[in-house]
Amino acid sequence: MKIVSVESRIVSLPFDMGGPPAAFAGKPWTHLDILLVRVETDEGLVGWGEAFGHAGIHATRAALDTIVAPLVIGRSSGDIAELNRSILHAVHLLGRNGPFVYAFAGIEIALWDLAGKRANLPVARLLGGGSRTEMDAYASLLAYNDPSLVEKNTKAACKAGYRYIKLHEVTRETVAAGAKAAAKAGAKLMVDVNCLWSVPAALEMADAFRPHDLFWFEEPVWPPEDAQGLARVRACGIPIAAGENTAGLHGFKALVEAGAIDIAQPSVTKIGGITEMLRVFAYCTAHGVTVTPHCPYFGPGFIASLHIISALAERPLVEVLWLEMEANPFDPWVKPVDGRVKLPPGPGLGCDPDPAIVERYTAGEVVRTGGAVPMKARGRGKTAP
Template identity: 65%
Template sequence: MRITAIESSVVALPFSMGGPHPLFAGQPWDRLEILLVRVETEEGLVGWGEAFGHAAIPATKAALDTIVAPLVVGRDARDINAITRQVLHGVHLLGRNGPFVYAFSGIEIALWDLLGKRSGQPLWRLLSGSAPDPAGLDAYASLLSYGGDLELVARNTADARAQGYRHVKLHELTREAVLAAKAAAPDAAIMLDVNCAWTPPVARDMAASLARDGLAWLEEPVWPPEDSAGLASLRRFGIPLTAGENTAGLFGFRALMEAGAIDIAQPSVTKLGGIGEMLQVIALARAHGVEVVPHCPYFGPGFVATVHIAAAQVERPLIEVLWLEMEANPFDPWVRVRDGKVEVPTAPGLGCDPDPAVLARYRRAAPTRIEARRAA
């Protein structure tokens, strides 16, 4: 099953978020952009993947189109482990956590989609999972940042609870925001993600102030994110600690776990290297008694792949869904939440291909196509 071509394309989906659009990495953020990876084989099968993402798309797409895709075209699509080892080793001097790994993540997800389609099995079954609950997996509303506006925090928390979410995550920096959310939805679990805002001394002071507020978890409280000892120093305050979206691969997670720094691991399939690396992190977490809640604020194949992985491999799956309303999405309805639940596709592979009409309408530019050289 030789890979004959790899295409990259970007769709930009307008969205509303219950408040003013923020800046993302210094840029206005009013479109949800998805970097799609399309892998074709000589059998005529097509697999879809997603590479991280958001403001990093120009760098990730350049790495994909110029370096990573040319290393993969012409290979046997079934040989996922060998491709992973050789490609990631081939680009390791270019960075073990960044655009080149993100780019390969998109290809690797597409290879699993192809494997499922070729075998006629959904991804969750390939991953040794039993049939998922038809009602779906629990999701949590991941609110965007409202810049400390407590009225917006309270209103959106209440709205999320009214839509069936029993877990709500804030992207704020104050205890007052936590208390506003708890007052707005007293029966919801509230989590706080500060995106590595604090040095360890400040983080310890904040954790002490939050210790009796009943947070379900405190996410990435320490800067820099690789300071596992600094993160571990917060464990004494009794708030469950989570991290992982900025962690480089299996050994990065091993360092966090061996330091006793986290209660919950948050690997991200579009950043980590794909599904295979994700499975290794889950196995490592299981061995260390660490829970897994994947990081997946995406709305394409990366999100769908995460749903399959969680259904098959995570004991208490909980799926992150950004609290926003898209004008359209090429992967509807599988990226939508109903009554706080996300459905798991049952068709082969990822179980859903994008709607070509939606792709055409929201595609930002013509796809870039890398083809295998034909034998002379």
């Protein structure tokens, strides 16, 4: 079960968010980019993973192709705990939160896919769950910065069956527009401002949002590691959610010890993969903190989040971005129906990507690290695009 190759590619999917494209790093955001990772073993088995990319996808890919992938070639794909320890130790001086950890997450998710395929069991079963095959989702709306578009899309998401709506709006007017539409439909509202404010500004806005009875207020404070500042905002009584920018178990330990969060939001493609997610779940649950994963992804990172969530007794909501993709190689599993998502039933992650869609939307080259699989092993595992 040795790892013989790691392939990386960017799959770039056009999408429509129900309004003008949001901007990021000075460019309109028109495509969802998946950094898709394919890991093959000497048994001829193939596992799939996803590493966090967003606007920094080329940085994560460079970390993967030049450092992390070469480190795992020749290692046993079944030694997931050992690889977590040794690879993350090998790259720790390059950053404990950033491209190298994201890159490892892409491989780590693929290792769990391989473990499930080898055992002929879904990953959720390996994690101790799996009988819950449908989960409630929440609609995570992108930023519109326009009250009428916020109202329109909140209404549409409620009509599509979502009972929980999250806005990425930062003004009194846009949040009020979403709150009005959500309240009318009987849906609960969350607001995520991506670490925008100082503590005094966050306190002022928490006060302004008080009439909306938020289900949670997400990342109100800059910088995300200001646990004491977050705790001051939490003291005003609105439930605080954070964690997508938190480094590993010990980052969450700092937030919990400071009394900074009600809801922890670890992110499987950022935190280093499934193993670290499980450690955060165990720790936060033991300290009375709810865990609701951050998972606005569209490939194996999203599917891995479904398996984790399915296995948890706490039944957290699944985050789904409110948008329409032209196509996705993981359809139909990335598309909620009536505000709910289904767990793919097959072994591993349960759904290999559609090769034709992968090929059609691959942007740029495919980089392969490692060698070819011996001919005699080929055909035993899933074929790859």
